[in-house]
Amino acid sequence: MVKRFVVAPRGRWGTYPDIGSALRAAAGRRGPVRVEIEPGHYPESLTVRGEVVLAARGEPGSVVVNPARGTVLDAAGSVMVRGLELVGRDTDVVDLHAGTLVLDRVAVRAHGGVCLHARRDTAATLTDSEFRYGRVLFAGATGSVERCRFTDAADNALAVIESGRVALRDSRFTGSRIHGVRVSDARAELTGCQLSGTGQAAVCADTRAEMTVTDCVITAVQAEAVLFTGQSRGLMRGCRVSDAEHGVAATTGSDPVVRDCVFTDCRDTGINVADAGLGTFEDCEVIDARTVSVFVTRGGAPEVSGCRIVGGNVGVAVVDKSRGRFRRIDVENLPSVALRVREGSSAVFEDVRVERCTAGLETQGDAGTTAEVTGGLFHDCTMGSVAAGGQSRVTVRGVTARRGVVGFAAVEESTLRVHDCEITEMGMGVLAIGRTTLFARNLSVTGPDGPGLGSTDSAYLDVAGSRFTECGRVAVSVQGTSGGRLVDCSVTGAPGGMAVQHNGRVDLLSLDSSLRVAEQFSEPAAPPPATVVNNFNAPVFTGAITHSQVAFGNTHVIQQQTTQDGAGS
Incomplete structure (x- = not known):
């Protein structure tokens, strides 16, 4: 049977004048104890041991416990607090040393301290409560938090550390100066939570933490909405993020799974994988990211599938010796490039769709920079669909490119391999410039305004089994010192057009065309005029010389000048 004690501020008959006196009276009794507290202000520190319930007899918040200093509630045993407001300064407002603690409809304010410190091997359950200014700390403890509010924490609003475990x-978390929720070397599950206004990442998992974030809404945060770092793991699913610096980030060996999330209006990146971070990102959407929608850098290596990118600046960027695999990627309405691979990075793209972007795929870097595209559609890329630059190597298979300045281009010293691709309605089909290498098999180019295939400088072409239909005045143009071979290719077009115009450095093997071929040998440059060098053993004069004395071929010379009066000097 529960023993009941009543506390009233003025201590009428049958009640206790303060909470401490009621607890002292209950301390000598066995079994559960219930202390009911009348509304009022109680400037005292509470030490609770055993099986005790502290309950306000009025509305939640009608009982305020506010000592001048020290811990407000020191608990051990099986303690429940219901409807109280606990206010403390410069220390732990609630300190759970042992056992279990339930806070129900409780308000805790920590001015310069910790709202709740649940120590190792304890368990705390928080329901319908509010925590303001200080953090809630689970250090090796377990916990359950439901329908609570965390406001204006001076650092982290809630932290789970030292192998703690919390659901x-x-x-709701608002206005934390550091993180809303931090999980470090511990486990946590967040479901249906709202976070906003944090100074750093709204939710952070670090130091091999395991964290699940499901159906949460995160807005207006200064850094990442969700950050996985320090080899942490976890799942982020069904979340909505807006106005964050980065929507989700995986760094330093972390390997999260992110599914069915939407990242809107991120100030820098939507998905950010850096510093050897990993991660699997499935069926996510990034809308209007200001810098890069999906950014992989400094050795990151994610797998991304089913991602839709709308608006913003750059779609996918893999840079600085990173790598990634991207499947079923849709990118549309970008003022810049949809897919970018640079600086020794490698990327594999499968089943991509790019529409209404300035450029489709762009690569730039040394020979370690590689990109593969298998199965894709590039529509209305203003500048071009695929462009390989530097010494990068690009392979394109089963891709259709439609409308733009140029379909595929290789510049500088890059290598471009094209298999089973189709280019239609372009200004130019395929262009090779510089010391590039172009391999093409079963390429179809239809209806470009200019050449279906053009090369210049010292590019090398190896094109076989390809078709060039209804091209401009010239279907294939090989200029400069570029060369190579065309094998089993066909060219069709209007009468009067030209099948191939070349410099005599390209072999045409089994060319099928009724159009003419023009071979224009480049004349070797005229040699520079010969320079004649004459060696003279005497001075050479090109004009009249007067009043001069000249001596040559002598080993000893005496010079004498005669003045006007005939005297030597």
Whole structure:
């Protein structure tokens, strides 16, 4: 049977004048104790031991416990607090040393301290409560948090550390100066929570943490909405993020799974994988990211599938010796490049669709920079669909490119391999410039305004089994010192057009065309005029010389000048 004690501020008959006196009276009794507290202000520190319930007899917040200093509630045993407001300064407001603690409809304010410190091997359950200014700390403890509010924490609003384990549901975090929730070397599950206004990442998992974030809404944060770092793991699913610096980030060996999330209006990146981070990102959407929608850098290596990118600046960027695999990627309405691979990085793209972007795929870097595209559609890329630059190597298979300045281009010293691709309605089909290498098999180019295939400088062409239909005045143009071979290719077009115009450095093997071929040998440049060098053993004069004395071929010379009066000097 529960023993009941009543506390009233003025201590009428049958009640206790303060909470401490009621607890002291209950301390000598066995079994559960219930202390009911009348509304009022109680400037005291509470030490609770055993199986005790502290409950306000009025509305939640009608009982305020506010000592001048020290811990407000020191608990051990099986303690429940219901409807109280606990206010403390410069220390732990609630300190759970042992056992279990339940805070129900409790308000805790920590001015310069910690709202709740749940120590190792304890368990705390928080429901419908509010925590303001200080953090809630689970250090090796377990916990459950439901329908709580965390406001204006001076650092992290809630931290789970030292192998702690906490489940959070339907709670709200606003205005934390550091993180809303930090999980370090511990486990946590967040479901249906709202986070906003944090100074750093709204949710952070570090130091091999395991974290699940499901159906959460995160807005207006200064850094990442969700950050996985320090080899942490976890799942992020069904979340909505807006106005964050980065939507989700995986760094330093972390390997999260991110599914069915939407990242809108991120100030820098939507998905950010850096510093050897990993991660699997499935069926996500990035809308209007200001810098890069999916950014992989400094050795990152994610797998991304089913991602839709709309608006913003750059779609996918893999840079600085990173790598990635991207499947079923849709990119549309970008003022810049849809897919970018640079600086020794490698990327594999499968089943991509790019529409209404300035450029489709762009690569730039040394020979370690590689990109493969298998199965894709590039529509209305203003400048071009695929461009390989530097010494990069690009392979394109089963891709259709439609409308733009140029379909595929290789510049500088890059290598471009094209297999089973189709180019239509372009200004030019394929262009090779510089010391590039172009391999093409079963390429179809239809209806470009200019050449279907053009090369210049010292590019090398190896094109076989390809078709050039209804091209401009010239279907294939080989200029400069470029060369190579065309094998089993066909050219069709209007009468009067030209099948091939070349410099005599390209072999045409089994060319099928009724159009004419023009071979224009480049004349070797005229040699520079010969320079004649004459060696003279005497001075050479090109004009009249007067009043001069000249001596040559002598080993000893005496010079004498005669003045006007005939005297030597």
